[in-house]
Amino acid sequence: MHVKLSKPVQNILKNLVKTTKFWQENYLILREFKHFPKIAAIALLFSFIAAIFEGLNVTLLAAFLQNLTTPNVPFQTKFELLNTLLGADDPLPLNRLYRVSFLLFVSAWIRSGLNYLAQFYTEITQLTLVDRLRKQIFEKLQSVKIGYFNNTKSGELINTITTELEKLKQAFGDAAFLFSRTLNAVVYLTSMFWISWQLSIISLMLFSLLAVGLSTLNSRVREASFDVTKANNNFTSIAIEFINGIRTVHAFSTEDFERKRYYNASLKLVNHSKKIASVWMIVKPLAEALATTILVAMIVLAFTVFVTKGLLQTAFLLTFFFVLFRLVPIIQDINGVATHISTMYGSSEVVKKLLEIDELQYFHNGHIEFSGLKRSIEFVSVDFGYDSESLVLSNIRLMIERGRMTALVGASGAGKTTLADLIPRFYDPTRGHVFIDGVDLQHLEIKSLRRKIAVVSQDTFIFNTSVLNNIAYGSEGATDEEIYKAAQLANALEFIQEMPEGFNTQLGDRGVRLSGGQRQRIAIARALLRNPEILILDEATSALDTVSEKLIQESIEKLSVGRTVIVIAHRLSTIVRADKVVVLEQGQIVEQGGYQELLDIKGKLWKYHQMQHQLN
Ligand SMILES: Nc1ncnc2c1ncn2[C@@H]1O[C@H](COP(=O)(O)OP(=O)(O)OP(=O)(O)O)[C@@H](O)[C@H]1O
Secondary structure (H helix, E strand, O other): HHHHHHHHHHHHHHHHHHHHHHHHHHHHHHHHOOOOOOOOHHHHHHHHHHHHHHHHHHHHHHHHHHHHHOOOOOOOOOOHHHHHHHOOOOOOHHHHHHHHHHHHHHHHHHHHHHHHHHHHHHHHHHHHHHHHHHHHHHHHHHHOOOOOOOOOOOOHHHHHHHHHHHHHHHHHHHHHHHHHHHHHHHHHHHHHHHOOOHHHHHHHHHHHHHHHHHHHHHHHHHHHHHHHHHHHHHHHHHHHHHHHOOOHHHHHOOHHHHHHHHHHHHHHHHHHHHHHHHHHHHHHHHHHHHHHHHHHHHHHHHHHHHHHHOOOHHHHHHHHHHHHHHHHHHHHHHHHHHHHHHHHHHHHHHHHHOOOOHHHHHHOOOEEOOOOOOEEEEEEEEEEEOOOOOOOOOEEEEEOOOOOEEHHHHHOOOOOHHHHHHHOOOOOOOEEEEEEEEEEHEOOOOHHHHHEEEEEOOOOOOOOHHHHHHHOOOOOOOOOOHHHHHHHHOOOOOHHOOOHHHHHHEEOOOOOOOOHHHHHHHHHHHHHHOOOOOOEEOOOOOOOOEEEEEEHHHHHHHHHHHOEEEEEEOHHHHHHHEEEEEEEEEOEEEEEEEEHHHHHHHHHHHHHHHHHHHHO
């Protein structure tokens, strides 16, 4: 008897323990609670008090039923206060009925109010948790090396920050629900044992057997949840790629190919979700049908055995079944919620993966404040590779002098952008060092370094905000006048003034789209406003019309005055103005020197020079 009873109970307990293990495994997420312990505690406290009122309700219900079925026998409890409230010594049965009805009504309303407060505070707890996790992830993403983003799909990251975090929020809601339901179950079980321990044991045995059967479905759901998260990530990636790449899709007529990819990813997601739904959805209806069968059988049995033999009063029998009737869905809920929490394993894994990004991926900041370039930037035996397999730069030895213009020249893919990216520390050398005035870049405080640098690149990002804010991006506190001045120097004033709302025109996805030349002039204005000491210019490779090109050349010249300029040069006109020309080939410097000097030796630069002349 004992063994038979313990196994089903064990199974329910196992379900509960599983969820506890879930919490243990999720320390990184759980630790966030310490930042708002009060709200979480209030949510639990309200659940707890609501459960006490649930117990009171059961007692009042028994009293109520007794007043109805045997009005002449006053209801007595072990608590004096309750007996007084119930009017146990009032000789008039009707008075007792009114009293108990009133108490039942008040207690039911209080319990409902407490349940509302518990749920409300649980929701606040969940929202606060997700808010903190979102911010944690933001901090992580801002402090990892840029290389991390080369190896991570943006779709996956966005899915984690949005969908998976939302699922995790639900899991915490489930946990709170589990807590309050468990409290209720304890209250109900206590009441049942108080009424009849024999009936309680029989009921528990039958319903535990039911729970065992259902809990075996748990493991299948858990396994399937990983596939759903994976399919979700995959789908988001494909959708984002499709939207971002829509111009390329049309240009290359790859609509059918994209459709196939998109439809397949969506179908995969549906199939995996179906698998979960087929198991998860069956739990409730199956449990309900079985529970009703057991209940009906038990009522008949109890009536014939206990009531007809005078072992139990009808009022208590009714209360017992009322409680049992309420307990069954609670047990089902506990089981169902434990199963649902199992489906969240996939979500918690990806969120955890983001929270525990490998230490090696972190960007390490230096401590020396950079106050300005005094002499030079020096590359000493620098190697660099985006991955450990191949080097993109090798053995770079280069001196960039203050106040001079250094032009980087070479075929596409030679490593020009990569070399320039090492200066604002977008990447660190794999071997060797970059020094600024003799101090290794890695020892400099990065913000102080980047404050003195402006990068004007071809893929300058235009934010979804006004022209004004786009130019002022990164120059907090710039006055409107300074912004207009920068726009003017960048030769951007004319086209900005022609826009519908001038400087207040919205740009980006949700606003006006800029042409390549206009984008670049906004970028130049942005750089000008920062008044940088070091300027990194990635010249446009795409052909601009002659007017745009002239305007941009002009503004770049203005921008370059009195600064240290590193220009990734694609045009001869730029190279002619440079104080030093550096020719790169497959990641190596093959020539460096003055423009004329290099032409005279008729080496690599001379060849480029000849080629461009032929093209022109
Ligand atoms: N984020 C990245 N991850 C991995 N490899 C990269 C990355 N960026 C560039 N590379 C590789 O590094 C090499 C050098 O690229 P880089 O952009 O520095 O060349 P570049 O000389 O500036 O070319 P272009 O003139 O076409 O801009 C190329 O082989 C390129 O494929």
